[in-house]
Amino acid sequence: MAKLVYEDGRLLFTKEMKKEYKMLIPAMAPYHFEYFVTLLKSEGYNAEILKNNSFDVIHEGMKYTHNDICVPAMLVIGQFIDAVKNNGYDVHKVALVMTQTGGGCRASNYVSLIRKAFKKAGYEFIPIVSFNAVGLEKNPGFSINRSITLKLITALIAGDVMMQLYNEVIPYEVNKGDTEKAYQEVNTTLNEYFYYPDYKVFYHPTRLFKKIIKRFSEVEVDRSVLKPKVGIVGEIYVKYSPLGNNGLEEILRSEGCEVITPNIFDFFIYTFDSSIHDIDKYGGSKKVKYLYKILIRFIEFRRNKVRKQLKKYGFRVPIKFYDLRDYATGFIKRGMHVGEGWLLTAEMIELIHIGSPNIVCTQPFGCLPNHIAGKGMIKKIKEKYPISNIVAIDYDTSATEINQLNRIKLMISNARRNM
Numbered sequence: 245m246a247k248l249v250y251e252d253g254r255l256l257f258t259k260e261m262k263k264e265y266k267m268l269i270p271a272m273a274p275y276h277f278e279y280f281v282t283l284l285k286s287e288g289y290n291a292e293i294l295k296n297n298s299f300d301v302i303h304e305g306m307k308y309t310h311n312d313i314c315v316p317a318m319l320v321i322g323q324f325i326d327a328v329k330n331n332g333y334d335v336h337k338v339a340l341v342m343t344q345t346g347g348g349c350r351a352s353n354y355v356s357l358i359r360k361a362f363k364k365a366g367y368e369f370i371p372i373v374s375f376n377a378v379g380l381e382k383n384p385g386f387s388i389n390r391s392i393t394l395k396l397i398t399a400l401i402a403g404d405v406m407m408q409l410y411n412e413v414i415p416y417e418v419n420k421g422d423t424e425k426a427y428q429e430v431n432t433t434l435n436e437y438f439y440y441p442d443y444k445v446f447y448h449p450t451r452l453f454k455k456i457i458k459r460f461s462e463v464e465v466d467r468s469v470l471k472p473k474v475g476i477v478g479e480i481y482v483k484y485s486p487l488g489n490n491g492l493e494e495i496l497r498s499e500g501c502e503v504i505t506p507n508i509f510d511f512f513i514y515t516f517d518s519s520i521h522d523i524d525k526y527g528g529s530k531k532v533k534y535l536y537k538i539l540i541r542f543i544e545f546r547r548n549k550v551r552k553q554l555k556k557y558g559f560r561v562p563i564k565f566y567d568l569r570d571y572a573t574g575f576i577k578r579g580m581h582v583g584e585g586w587l588l589t590a591e592m593i594e595l596i597h598i599g600s601p602n603i604v605c606t607q608p609f610g611c612l613p614n615h616i617a618g619k620g621m622i623k624k625i626k627e628k629y630p631i632s633n634i635v636a637i638d639y640d641t642s643a644t645e646i647n648q649l650n651r652i653k654l655m656i657s658n659a660r661r662n663m
């Protein structure tokens with residue numbers, strides 16, 4: 245069994261553990277995280293996404309966190325503890341992976357919160373690996389090397405494309421099941437791609453993206469029936485995670501809507517851009533600022549290639565990051581980058597511009613930053629865009645689903661009337 249090694253009181257994930265341990269990842273973005281697991285496997289890690297989503301998750305979360313903590317933290321911790329207790333893992337051979345933003349929000353403290361909860365639950369021997377781009381908490385058995393970084397960039401673009409195409413096609417498919425079939429086909433191809441040896445990752449897989457987009461364009465659709473377009477914005481966890489938002493995407497689809505969920509990659513670019521802003525404003529390393537700028541340019545260069553293909557096959561073309569940032573001007577300052585910050589406001593305005601003024605703004609209980617940038621901006625947006633039809637839904641583990649559903653249905657009926 246791998247030896248437990250500590251550094252400043254923190255249990256490290258060692259090279260020995262890399263060979264023996266399974267890395268558990270909380271479920272957040274279903275379209276993206278599967279590729280993360282594949283790319284980690286291709287780098288020699290044994291990883292798995294947690295799928296447990298019963299009431300026990302909430303129960304464990306409430307038991308091991310303070311009841312003032314924001315809902316995403318409670319659910320993530322609850323999912324980890326429930327999985328370790330009930331999923332039949334060898335508890336001495338698992339590690340947990342958690343993203344850490346390094347920003348001013350509570351998301352930066354999830355890792356220490358998980359450690360505290362694990363100690364309380366008697367699992368302090370389980371290593372917690374922080375997955376971050378800012379060099380926090382280094383572990384000898386895990387590093388984000390060049391190959392992982394490049395694969396991650398492609399995986400995030402791929403997840404965004406899959407999420408967009410699936411939602412853009414499925415409401416209009418003529419033969420039920422065709423979109424799902426196309427999705428499964430290209431999903432297999434993508435997973436194979438992410439398992440390739442790392443030399444391939446230096447090139448943008450233009451042909452692969454072309455194949456994916458073309459395959460979705462071949463699904464027979466009938467767009468003569470108008471369907472309300474509904475956007476989902478909000479805090480990153482409740483926006484993307486079906487566990488966090490009670491399956492919102494599925495609910496909207498079953499109500500006959502076309503769902504539009506903004507790209508997840510913009511959130512990551514937003515964190516790089518926020519660091520640039522802070523260096524300009526408060527000082528800091530010019531080298532770091534330059535590196536973030538280059539990184540954003542590189543990501544946008546790759547995303548432009550995908551935008552071209554989307555345009556060619558008649559799909560919606562996602563806006564460029566700096567244009568998205570401009571949408572928030574006059575509403576909220578760029579310095580407001582705690583939580584989703586100005587990005588949340590900008591995404592609502594983007595949705596209005598692309599013909600989807602119907603918006604569900606998902607707000608987790610206990611999340612102050614997103615109540616300011618989300619709910620707090622609705623009045624101002626309504627003044628400039630009277631057509632906007634935004635409903636803020638609170639996601640609280642003790643709230644009833646029926647209440648959320650009724651408010652969503654009211655927003656959809658307004659959307660139908662406006663159509």
Ligand code: SF4
Pocket residue numbers: 314315316317349350351479480582583584608610611612613614
């Ligand atoms: S953005 Fe809100 S919900 Fe997310 S970690 Fe921060 S406080 Fe919690």
